Amino acid sequence: MIQEFREFINRGSLVDIAVGFVMGVAFSAVVTSLTEDIVNPIIGKIFTIDSLSEWVVSDIRIGAFLVALINFVIVAFVMFLVVKAYNRMQREEEEAPPAAPSEEVVLLTEIRDQLKTSG
Numbered sequence: 001m002i003q004e005f006r007e008f009i010n011r012g013s014l015v016d017i018a019v020g021f022v023m024g025v026a027f028s029a030v031v032t033s034l035t036e037d038i039v040n041p042i043i044g045k046i047f048t049i050d051s052l053s054e055w056v057v058s059d060i061r062i063g064a065f066l067v068a069l070i071n072f073v074i075v076a077f078v079m080f081l082v083v084k085a086y087n088r089m090q091r092e093e094e095e096a097p098p099a100a101p102s103e104e105v106v107l108l109t110e111i112r113d114q115l116k117t118s119g
Helices: 002-010 013-046 062-095 103-118
Strands: none
Touching: 013 062
16 A cells, blocks of 8 residues: 555646645635625625625525535536546547657568578
8 A cells, every 4th residue: 555655746747736726726726805895796786785695584594505506516616527527638648640650660670580581
């Protein structure tokens, strides 16, 4: 198990996870600001309240739930787009034809083949 953990760290996956986490936190802050500072006031004006997050019915904070739901939908949609783009790039890499061997490899292969036939 320790060996697997070392391999995991050495592959760079840990760095990828850390970068993804930091980017996710930063993106979440942007989405939160978007919904709280732009979307909430607009919806609040439509329903004649200061902000959507202040919408309360019988001590149930419906507005706060809707804000969290809007945040989730935005983040989930962007993550969907990121995964879709990643999968498309992976498919394109898999479908790409293998690169032709270099001139040196071709020459060495010819030499090897000649040595096999003459020996």
